[in-house]
Amino acid sequence: MRYRTRRPPDGPERERLRAxxxxxxxxxxxxxxxxxxxxxxxxxxxxA
Structure with missing residues (x-):
């Protein structure tokens, strides 16, 4: 068994932060x- 994160992906936030x-x-x-x-x-x- 491996650990699975429960956090949703942060795609839009990360893209906007980089922009x-x-x-x-x-x-x-x-x-x-x-x-x-x-x-x-x-x-x-x-x-952030």
Missing amino acids: LAAERRRFDYRRLTVLLRREGFRINHKR
Whole structure:
């Protein structure tokens, strides 16, 4: 038996995070997390 994660895939969040990071090169992860939350993503501060 192997461990199976219960977490759903985070495809759209990760793609949008990378797009924002490419657009705004000077922003750090805290600021990018705020931008993702404003767009409606539910994201934990440890994920970004």
